[in-house]
Amino acid sequence: MIRILIRKFAEVLLFMLIITFISFLFIRLAPGDPVLTILNVDELSVSQEQVEALREEMGFNKPLLAQYGLWLLDFVRLDFGHSYVTGQSVMEMILTGLPATLELTAGALLIMLVVSVPLGSLAALHRNSWIDQISRILSIIGAAVPSFWLGLIFIDLFGVRLNWLPTMGRDGFLSLLLPSLTLGLAISGVYVRLLRSSLLDSLSQEFIRAARSRGLSERRIFVMHAFRHSLPPVITVFGVSLGSLIGGVVVVEVLFAYPGIGKLVVDAVRQRDYPLIQGYILIMAAFVFVVNTAVDLSYRYLNPEMKLKEREAWS
Template sequence: MNKLLKRSIEFILFILLLSFISFVFVKLAPGDAVREILRSDDVAVTSSQMEKQREALGLNDPVLVQYGKWLSHLVRLDLGTSYMTNRPVTEELLDKLPATLLLTCTSLLVLIVIAIPLGTLSALYPHRVIDRFSRLLAVLGTSVPSFWLGLLLIEGFSVRTHLFPSMGTGSIAHLILPSLTLGLTMAAVYVRLIRSSLLESLGQDFVRGARSRGIGGSSVLLRHAFRHALTPVVTMFGVSIGSLLGGTVVIEVLFAYPGMGKFIVDAIQSRDYPVIQGYMVLMGLIVTIMHILVDLLNDVLNPEIRLKGER
C-alpha cells in the first residue's frame, strides 16, 4: 500500500512538472498561433482582428494565468480545443492513437523475434559465428540512424523492387517498412543486453546448483537462467517505450503514416498549442504507466526486488 501511495504521488508530481515545463516552453517558442489560425482562412486580416483573436483565446494573459486555466480544465479531463480543426484535443489524439499503438506493437514484435533468439544463441555459443554476427548487428544498429535505415528500406523494397508501399496506411503491407525500421534499430541494443544478462545468469550459483542436481539444460535455461536474465531486459524495455514512441514521430513523417507522430509535427508547424500540450501530457501518462507496469513485472520475475522494496 505504501509503495502504491508513493507511486501515485510521484505520478501526480511528474505530470504537473511535465505539463508546466512543456507549457512554458511552448509559449516561449517562436511563432504566432493567431497568425497561423487566420492564415488558414486564406483571407487578409488586420492587426485589430488578430488582437481580438488573441483576446478570445486568452493569449494576452500572463503565462502563469494561462497555465492555471489550462490546468483547471485538465483536472476535468478536458485538454482544450484544437486551434486548427476546432475539435476537442482529446478526440483528435484518440483518433490518431490506435495507428501509433499499432505501429509500436508491430515494431516490438520485430524486436522480440530478432533479439530474443539471437541474444540467447549468442550467450549459449559465445565467440562463435552467431555471436560475431550479433556483435556486428549491434554495432550497425546503434550506428545507423533510424531515418537513414528507413530511407534505405524505402529505396530497396519500395522504389526498386516495389515489394512494399512506402507511405500511407490501409493494409498490413504498409506497416512492414516502418516496423522494420523501428524494430531493427532497437533489436541491436537488446541482442547485446540479453546476451550479457544471460551469460551472467548462467554463471550464478543457483544455475550451477540446478545442473548439479541433474536438471536438464533446457529446463535450467528457461526456468532459472532466462527468468533471472529478464529482469534488466524488462527494466530497459520500460525505458525504451518512451524512446519508441518518440521514434515513431520521425518514422511516421518519413513514411507519411497517419499516427500521432505526424499529427504532432503538423501541430507544431501550425502552432496549435492545445494539441502540443495535450500530446505531451498523454505521452507522459503512457510512459509513466509503462514504468509502473515494469516495476510490477519485475516484482513477479524477481521476488528479491519486491522483498527489498518492503524493507
C-alpha cells in the same frame, strides 16, 4: 501492494503537475504566434486590431501563470481543448490517431523480440563462436544506423525497385510491415547485446551450477532460471529508453506518411497548434509513467528478493 499503489498514485500526481507546467511553459515560449497562423497573415490582409482581438479572445493577453491555471482547470476536467487549426476536440484527434501509433509500436516491439531474443540467446549460449561474432556485427550496425536512413533504404528497395510493399499510408497489414521493420530493427541492436551480456552473467551464477548438480536439463535451466534471471536489466533499459522509442515512432510515421499521433503532432508543431501539442505531451507522459510503473511492479515477479526487501522495509 496497496502501499505501493498509493505511493505510485502520489508520484503520478506530482509528475503530471511538473510535466504540465514545464511543457506549457516551453510551448508558450517557443518561436511563432498561433494567432498569426490562424489568421493566415501571409495570404490575407489582416489589421492589427483583428490580431489583438483574436489574441484577447484566446486568452493570450493574460499573464502566463493565469493561462496555465485556466488550462490546468480544464485538464483536471479532462478537457484538452480544441485544435486551433481544425476546431476539433484534441482528445478526439488523439484517440483517432492513437490506434495507428499503437499498431506501429506493437509491430516494432514484435520485430525487436523476434530478432533480439533468439540472436542474444544464441550468442550467449555459443560465446565467441561464429554466431556470437555475427550477432556483434549486426547489433553494432543496428545501433549505428539511424532509423530514418534505414526507412529510406527500405522505401527505395521494397517500394520503388521491387514494388513489393506500400510505402505510404495505413491500408492493411502490408502497409505496416516497412514502418515496423524500420523501427524494430533500429532498436534491436541494443537489446541483442544487452540480453547476451545479461545471460552470460546469469549462466555464471551459483544457482545455475546448483541446478545442473540436481540433474535438470540444460533447456529447463536456461528457460526457467537463466533467462528469467536475465530479464530485469533488459526491462530496466526498456523502461528508460521508452522515450527514444516514442521519438522513433514520430520519425517513422512522418517518413512513411503513417496517420498516427506522431505525424499529427509534427503537423501541430509546424502550425503552432498549442492544445494539440500539449495534449500529445500529456498522453505520452502518462504512457511512459504507466509503462515504468509496470516495469517496477514486474520486478516483484522476476526478482523475489525485492519483495522480501520491501517487506523488511515496511516492517
